[in-house]
Amino acid sequence: MFGQSNVLAQGEVNFPPSVEDFYLPSIAPWGAHNNYWFTKITLMVWLAVGILILFFLLTYRKPQLVPTKKQWLAESIYGFVRNNIAVDMIGHQGVRFAPYFTTLFCFVLLTNFFAIVPFFQISPNSHIAFPALLAAISYVLFNYVGIKQHGFVKYFKNALVPPAPWYILPLLIPIEAFSTFLVRPFSLAVRLFANMFAGHMLLLVFTLGGFAMLNANALLAPVSVVSWLMTIALTFLEFLVIVLQAYVFTVLTASYVQGALAEEH
Amino acid sequence: MAGDQKPPNAGGPGDVPPGAGQGWTALSYLIAGMLVWGFIGWLVDRWLETGGVATGIGIVLGMAGGIVLVVRRLGTPQ
Numbered sequence: 001m002f003g004q005s006n007v008l009a010q011g012e013v014n015f016p017p018s019v020e021d022f023y024l025p026s027i028a029p030w031g032a033h034n035n036y037w038f039t040k041i042t043l044m045v046w047l048a049v050g051i052l053i054l055f056f057l058l059t060y061r062k063p064q065l066v067p068t069k070k071q072w073l074a075e076s077i078y079g080f081v082r083n084n085i086a087v088d089m090i091g092h093q094g095v096r097f098a099p100y101f102t103t104l105f106c107f108v109l110l111t112n113f114f115a116i117v118p119f120f121q122i123s124p125n126s127h128i129a130f131p132a133l134l135a136a137i138s139y140v141l142f143n144y145v146g147i148k149q150h151g152f153v154k155y156f157k158n159a160l161v162p163p164a165p166w167y168i169l170p171l172l173i174p175i176e177a178f179s180t181f182l183v184r185p186f187s188l189a190v191r192l193f194a195n196m197f198a199g200h201m202l203l204l205v206f207t208l209g210g211f212a213m214l215n216a217n218a219l220l221a222p223v224s225v226v227s228w229l230m231t232i233a234l235t236f237l238e239f240l241v242i243v244l245q246a247y248v249f250t251v252l253t254a255s256y257v258q259g260a261l262a263e264e265h
Numbered sequence: 266m267a268g269d270q271k272p273p274n275a276g277g278p279g280d281v282p283p284g285a286g287q288g289w290t291a292l293s294y295l296i297a298g299m300l301v302w303g304f305i306g307w308l309v310d311r312w313l314e315t316g317g318v319a320t321g322i323g324i325v326l327g328m329a330g331g332i333v334l335v336v337r338r339l340g341t342p343q
Contacts, residue, residue, distance in 0.1 A: 089286065162337050171330040172337075174305070179290075179297035187293065255286025 015212035017204035022126055022197070041124045048110045048124075052103070078102050081250065089254040090261065097257060100141070101250050104134065108192065109246035115199055116235050116242070123242075126196040128189060135189035138253040146260030155260070188252060195245050199238045206231040291335045298331025299324050 025031055028038040059074035067075060081102040086094035111130065115123035124130050146155040160176050161169065210227035213220040306323020310316065 162334055164333060164337050168330070168333060171302070171326060172334055174301045175294065175298045175327065175330050175334060178301045179293045183293045183297050187289075252286060252289060255289070258286070259290075
């Protein structure tokens with residue numbers, strides 16, 4: 001929001017965009033440079049939380065047998081996550097995880113979606129703190145569920161000792177430990193973060209690039225227009241990425257929970 | 266509507282994770298194998314000053330281990 005208006009006002013562009021562009025000015029106190037407790041990112045996260053709470057409270061407040069349009073929407077989202085993610089991945093036990101998965105899916109979807117909403121135009125998930133926290137929750141969840149299901153020793157035995165002859169176990173156990181307990185949370189966080197970061201960067205490059213070329217030489221105006229058309233096309237691509245990443249995050253969390261619940265192989 | 270429902274997934278806890286999860290699991294085994302044993306090899310290199318030989322051996326061993334894990338964990342039907 002601030003970046004774009006600056007571009008138009010000053011007539012000069014700081015191109016190419018950098019990581020600086022992801023750090024937005026403080027909102028309260030307005031424009032402060034040493035106080036970043038409340039920025040646009042903070043606002044968007046609270047907004048997402050508020051919208052989701054209100055949406056599900058209002059749509060489920062007086063459930064009808066023949067659902068209203070809003071109730072139908074909420075039920076479809078919940079039904080999709082419950083049947084196509086939770087039950088599909090985990091089985092009948094998955095139903096008890098469906099509320100969390102739905103919350104996770106909706107939260108990631110909505111915070112991602114801010115990336116292409118006019119005037120928001122950046123996703124909180126393009127800061128790694130938010131995906132990292134979500135990944136940490138998933139990490140605690142699947143370990144907790146596994147330990148509760150099997151007990152501490154059996155859970156780690158299941159997770160670390162693959163079905164293989166004893167003489168290659170020393171080779172395999174470090175790989176299992178690394179891939180299950182370190183790579184999983186890391187890749188979960190980084191996948192979402194990198195996708196949203198790259199998406200925002202891509203849109204910035206094409207938008208600001210158009211202005212940069214226009215400022216450099218008026219003859220380049222047609223190329224600028226092409227660049228802005230690319231921005232529009234990329235916005236649709238971005239929408240695809242937004243939905244896909246929300247889905248992937250939820251599916252992977254479900255898959256980890258499934259792995260933790262599974263009996264030994 | 267009734268026609269296009271999938272057959273109910275019995276979903277015993279022993280089921281192999283479908284689609285996406287399996288793919289990511291396989292990928293993470295292959296990469297983790299190289300990283301872990303490559304790192305151990307690198308440490309051995311530092312210790313014995315073998316100039317990269319142990320790192321190479323570690324990476325190859327890790328690749329083999331990753332492949333064995335994919336076959337063992339995901340390849341064999343239960």
